[in-house]
Amino acid sequence: MSKKHFETEAIRTQIERTEFLEHSAPLYLSSSFVFEDAEDMRASFAEEKDRNLYSRFTNPNTTEFVDKICKMEGAEAGYAFATGMSAVFSTFAALLNSGDHVVSARSVFGSTHALFTKFLPKWNIETSYFKVDEVASIEKLIQPNTKILFAETPTNPAVDVLDLEFLGEIAKKHNLILIIDNCFATPYLQKPIDFGAHIVVHSATKLIDGQGRVLGGVAVGPKDLIREIYLFSRNTGPALSPFNAWVLSKSLETLAVRVDRHCENALKVAEFLESHSNVNFVKYPFLKSHPQYEVAKKQMKQGGSIVAFEIKGGVEAGREFLNAIKMCSLSANLGDTRTIVTHPASTTHSKLSEEDRLEVGISDGLVRVSVGLENVEDIIEDLKQALR
Ligand SMILES: *Cc1c(COP(=O)(O)O)cnc(C)c1O
Numbered sequence: 001m002s003k004k005h006f007e008t009e010a011i012r013t014q015i016e017r018t019e020f021l022e023h024s025a026p027l028y029l030s031s032s033f034v035f036e037d038a039e040d041m042r043a044s045f046a047e048e049k050d051r052n053l054y055s056r057f058t059n060p061n062t063t064e065f066v067d068k069i070c071k072m073e074g075a076e077a078g079y080a081f082a083t084g085m086s087a088v089f090s091t092f093a094a095l096l097n098s099g100d101h102v103v104s105a106r107s108v109f110g111s112t113h114a115l116f117t118k119f120l121p122k123w124n125i126e127t128s129y130f131k132v133d134e135v136a137s138i139e140k141l142i143q144p145n146t147k148i149l150f151a152e153t154p155t156n157p158a159v160d161v162l163d164l165e166f167l168g169e170i171a172k173k174h175n176l177i178l179i180i181d182n183c184f185a186t187p188y189l190q191k192p193i194d195f196g197a198h199i200v201v202h203s204a205t206k207l208i209d210g211q212g213r214v215l216g217g218v219a220v221g222p223k224d225l226i227r228e229i230y231l232f233s234r235n236t237g238p239a240l241s242p243f244n245a246w247v248l249s250k251s252l253e254t255l256a257v258r259v260d261r262h263c264e265n266a267l268k269v270a271e272f273l274e275s276h277s278n279v280n281f282v283k284y285p286f287l288k289s290h291p292q293y294e295v296a297k298k299q300m301k302q303g304g305s306i307v308a309f310e311i312k313g314g315v316e317a318g319r320e321f322l323n324a325i326k327m328c329s330l331s332a333n334l335g336d337t338r339t340i341v342t343h344p345a346s347t348t349h350s351k352l353s354e355e356d357r358l359e360v361g362i363s364d365g366l367v368r369v370s371v372g373l374e375n376v377e378d379i380i381e382d383l384k385q386a387l388r
Pocket of ligand 1: 083084085086109152156181183184202203204205206215216217
């Protein structure tokens with residue numbers, strides 16, 4: 001079949017029908033698969049046959065989910081994980097050796113930061129950080145043993161944007177593996193591989209599920225690198241469960257329509273906040289005031305679902321704002337149908353020093369809004385009354 005459009009692939013990529021001719025792909029809750037005879041079993045374990053053996057390796061539901069993400073991201077192969085963090089960790093663990101070096105943006109997901117600073121050093125792997133507004137300094141950080149260049153864009157929680165084309169050029173020039181965490185944008189809005197990324201990782205827990213139900217992760221990229229990640233993972237066991245794969249594959253069928261509405265609502269919320277007198281500034285990639293607006297326009301189809309803003313009055317005002325929220329949820333997740341507000345300085349990032357927080361763009365009054373799919377007038381009404 002010729003290549004179809006994004007939405008069509010998301011709906012029509014499906015594992016083979018069984019003899020029951022079901023319309024919607026069934027759930028294969030089976031830990032293992034059977035063999036015809038000793039020779040079939042031998043050939044299967046020798047990987048002479050492309051088939052399912054055991055669900056820690058592959059399962060029809062995870063295969064369908066991975067196939068869809070590969071088509072969406074324009075990647076050759078992939079592997080699905082129990083969580084976004086197991087995708088990130090297994091990718092690094094599979095591709096790095098003791099003594100290797102990583103260069104990464106400083107603004108990364110909290111647990112990814114913990115991986116770089118607390119765990120990879122146990123295996124003699126060091127990471128050098130660059131600030132999101134100092135990408136020109138990246139080349140100075142590259143050493144002879146640097147193997148991976150890593151970034152997220154847009155970043156969490158400050159919604160900064162990194163230039164993927166620029167990162168792709170640096171990776172190419174220095175022969176580095178460029179890994180992009182594409183969680184905030186989703187492949188519907190941004191395709192890092194088009195700009196030179198080798199591997200794309202996702203927390204499927206966020207917009208891919210989109211309804212706050214299951215955890216999941218995925219890594220996609222070229223066959224040879226994914227093969228290494230697969231061999232590491234089939235032995236160490238971070239596999240996605242078939243049930244969660246089934247849920248996530250169904251979710252992908254509606255990714256485009258959901259993300260369209262998330263973006264439409266988020267832009268309206270961002271414009272409302274920008275006009276409010278109790279707000280110092282708003283960060284949303286598709287607002288003209290965003291410092292990387294031109295980069296965002298170049299690499300993203302729309303601005304995404306996350307809006308950050310600084311409330312006047314610092315930490316206390318941020319806490320009061322959360323207490324005044326009536327409808328929106330106070331929760332750690334994002335990319336849900338339900339709008340979620342968080343105040344990083346008093347919660348997720350409260351253990352950091354003020355200096356460290358400012359380095360990743362978290363001022364005392366910064367509030368992150370994961371704009372959901374409720375009617376946007378109700379979302380704005382809640383934010384408006386809380387800002388009062
Ligand atoms: C949530 C998140 C992760 C981790 O994903 P889990 O599914 O929670 O393990 C990684 N990267 C980013 C950008 C995230 O937002």
